[in-house]
Amino acid sequence: MIVGTAGHIDHGKTTLVKALTGVDTDRLPQEKARGISIELGYAFLDLPAPPGAAPGEAPPRIGFIDVPGHERLVHTMLAGATGIDHALLLVAADDGVMPQTREHLAVLSLLGLAQGTVVLTKADRADAARLEAVRGEVAQLLAPTPLAAAPVLAVSATTGDGLPALRTRLAEAAAAARRAADPQALFRLAIDRVFSLDGIGTVVTGTVHAGAVEVGDELCLVPGDAGTVVRVRSLHAQNRPVTRAAAGQRCALNLAGLARERIARGQWLVAPGAAVATGRIDVQLRLWHAEPRALRSGTPVRVHLGAESVEASVAVLDGEAIAPGASARVQLVLRQPVGAWIGDRVVLRDASASRTLAGGVVIDPGAPARYRRTPQRLAELEALAEPDAAAGEAALVAAAPHGVDLARLARLRGRWRDPAAPAWALGDAQSAALREKVLATLRDFHARAPDEAGPEAMRLRRLAAPRLPEPLWREQLAGWLATGLLGRSGGFVQLPDHGSRLSALDQRIADKVRPILARGVADGVWARDLARDTQEPEALMRTTLARLAQRGELHQVVRDLCYDEATLRGLARLARGVAEAHGGEVTAAGFRDATGLGRKRAIQILEYFDRIGLLRRVGDVHRLRRDTALFGEDEA
Template identity: 60%
Template sequence: MIIGTAGHIDHGKTTLVKALTGVDTDRLPEEKQRGISIALGYAYLETPDGQRLGFVDVPGHERLVHTMLSGATGIDHALLLIAADDGVMPQTREHLALLSLLGIDHGTVVLTKIDRADEALRAQRRAEVAELLAHTGLCASPVFEVSAATGQGVDILREHLLAQARGFGRRDPSGQGFRLAVDRVFSLSGVGTVCTGTAYAGEVSLGEELQLVPPAAGQAPRTARVRSLHAQNATASQARAGQRVAIGLAGVDKDQVTRGQWWVAPEVALWTDRIDVRLRLWFDEARPLRSGTPVHVHLGASQTTGSVAVLGTLDGEPLDAIQPGNEALVQLVLHQPLCGWAGDRVVLRDASATRALAGGTVLDPFAPVRYRRTVQRLAELKALLLPTAAQRLEGLLAQAPLGVDVQRFAAAQGVARSVRAAWLAQALPSDDSVCTVPGLEGPLWALGPVQTAQGRLAALERLALYHQQQPDELGPDLARWRRLSLPRLAEPLWRALVHQMVARGEVVITGAAAHLPAHGVQLSALDQRLAQRVLPKLLDAGFEGAWARDLAKESGEAEALVRTTLARLAQRAELFQIVKDLYYAPAHVESLARLARGAVADHGEVTAATFRDLTGLGRKRAIQVLEFFDRVGLLRRVGDAHKLRPDCKLFLDEDEPLASEPPTPSRPPPIHNPSPGAP
């Protein structure tokens, strides 16, 4: 259990921690000289059963509230101190407000310096404490009276805290990726860079790799290996959620890490400049909270400025402002990226950073820029209010018209890589009522049951209309079919939906064309005769292909007639049209596809220059072939290179395995989810 102090400056926080643990948490020369805490201090208390209680001693000065919040976030038990001679002071009230807004409802109140107050004054202070706590989560907290100077009441308080620790349920780290909020960074001889902080989730062992987020602007996250571990001030081979942890790291310098950053398991690494939050306005505020209000945002050990956008009520109804004491759904637009995962606590202070304003929990760290107040988006946020990650996913699938990026959702929920496949298998139906994109760690994307049925219906209806309007064509290629029927559906989901329709016998894929089973292009006797004369010439043309006019000239037939026959053969996938009037035999296209797959396997991508050298084609023709592969869905262009679509089976022998592709980063693009249904 981690215990955090709170209270006004000079009310005896550091002195009491020293009396309880024997450790003076003021370690800086300036703290010794001025007699006040400036930085966070840490101490530990051995329990009779061999456990350790961690104490986080926070500064009480009003200018150091941001430091206090860094220490208070992540504590399990609050120790609110009020000096018997001074009574309740301004920072007492603000610290109490911050504890309440952080959701900390387990605590103990301590009247300190009782040797300076008589019984009547102490009775008055107890009444003040009862009034102070009445509207907070700490209203039922017991009150102890101590004097650290004389030792009176210290032993009783210590026994009380030990009893609280024995009854405190240990956090279960299973299923969660490791996350540690950095609040101190220093170097030790023989160890190197050491980062300390509270472990929020998961567990970490020696030798594992962690990523540092958010990274510096324009850079990728730094990766470091865990060289040594201290948990609750003791050497350990493993550290877990709920402990104060010091991590010795290899591969990173002290100057490359700052307080407020996070060391996290790579699979849950994320950072964001927009967060959707369930927010409660402090009951003592004088006015409602409206959209556009500038605020200071505190999350973990970090802070930044930003503004509030009020979205709606918890029931999904539109809302203009939050009344004091009420809760609502809001979006925080941040001026600097922060890290936050579902369920993390966030605190807002006013623009001048002089008072606590509101607090709440993160719902979605990948908040959309557009359509954030629509009925659809509010329904999705309502689903994200459900208690477990599996229930949230189920609720989100029922609401999201364009499906869910499951791996990104798992990262936002903090789910560890080791359990993702099993977790998703339990959260998603095993039949084809949902459409999923498979991956090594479970589905990459998922489309809900209702949306899957609606998507299949829309695609089949549009394909039937295409056949009606273009009876002489076999059907559109997959990219064109998607544009005609479901243009906003993520392409991986679209391809999975097509595969599902093929497996159900609703659609046939012939070459690059999709068509209904009953539809096909029939060849006339003249077409068949011309095909017998043209196809051998295409085979002889090799990787260069042949133009329609050249084939007509060589066969001695009218160019218009040959062009018509070639188009029908292409529709039947008996040959391929790379660009207008340029045709290739299927065998050569398959060979070119194998070369492209091989280049991607070797280098992760294929460029026009690489493909030109592999095939012996000119640069222009190499580009034309690669763009054809992009068009039919074998490759996708990324900048000047082309990457393989890992789920594509075009031009692939049945016994050949599908290629794998590196996972996409967890970081969303600057404009995130412009569509309302892509949470």
């Protein structure tokens, strides 16, 4: 269990921790000189071995995070408070409730911390009446907070009175807080200290928020350089050397592969499968009840998440403002990326960092910049906020119009996921609607371009479902093709009856035409010339050529100008080569020079490539579409 101290400056936090553990957490010279805590301090308390413990087994140990009480150091207090299991709220019996008592309580409450103990310190300086009066102050202060039921113990660190009772209380709380290991949770540690040791190298410390880590594991720094991986050389958990550390422990990691200068407080060390950095976070936020004004969209704030603090602005998603004591969904637009995961706690302070405003829970760390207030988006947020992950995933799939990236969702939750499991999911209603939209789009396409085989697969996506993610589109299309709902001719998708079987007459003419087209004339062959060379009626030739085009056996670049598949594929290869050499762009002059064709024919072919989805006309140039496999090696 991790215990965090909280309370006004000079109310005895460091003195109490020393009385409990024997460790003076004020380690800096300036802390000694001034008699106050400036940085986070750490200490540990061994508990009696539980019944049934193995001989020689290390006793359970409580970790203490001692935070500064000065009003200017609340940001440091927040870095330590995130991730604690139990709060020790200290109130000096001679002073009573003071300003930082209130702010630290606000921080603990807005972090959702419901487990804690109130300690009336310096009890030797107050008589019974004074202690009772301070108890009343504290009860009134705690009443509207999650710590309302916290026991209140009077303690004197100087005389030792009350310390045994406090140790017993903490031991009982530690036993109750013992969490079961979650095998699906990926490792995440919020870094709050970084230093180097001679002969050891870079060391980081922090609270393990989730998962477990072992010596030799590879981890990612978030936010950090993409792909940078560090290896865990050695571990300390709860101030003891170990080979494995887990959630709920203070942990120090000796890292190989990363210099101390490249790490800072506020970053995270995470398992590679949980690496997430974001600049927008959707949060369920509650404004502190004692705040005098509503929180409105556009308000600049400081966001505290993990051990990080970053400037941001607020966009209220439920209305335009949040009243004191009320809760609403907001989007936090951050000035710089942070690591964040679904379910993490956040605290907001005002832009000048003078007071604590609000706190809440991360709903979606991958929040969108657009469509963030639509009914559809709010329904998705409601599903993401569902406490049961499985139920939330099912609700999200049912609500999301363009499917759910399940692998990304697992990453945002910081959860392990079987790589062999389906990567995407689309709701039944959405799948049916998509199928009907695709069929209608193809019917319309065939009606407008009866002589073409159909649109290329990615062009069909742009026409029917432009916002559907490409992996999900490919998955759905493969299913439709496999069941025969759709047909395919080369790289073109069509309705099954569009490229119908040829009649005997059509087949006879086709057998004459194919060898002529196969000569690969780059200028193409006109229908009238094919009719003359095969001695077939021109009208009948045009009808047969149209059916061959519908089947994808030839291409009509303009009406009656025909190319076989191999010839057009070669011209497409030349167009791709020109594009690759000129930043993705093809001009008529460049294509003319590459093919040796005349300018008119070059333009006709480029316009055909625009029409079928290989290129896209932008002004006077044609840009290669990067999302198409048409005439490519992986076209199938």
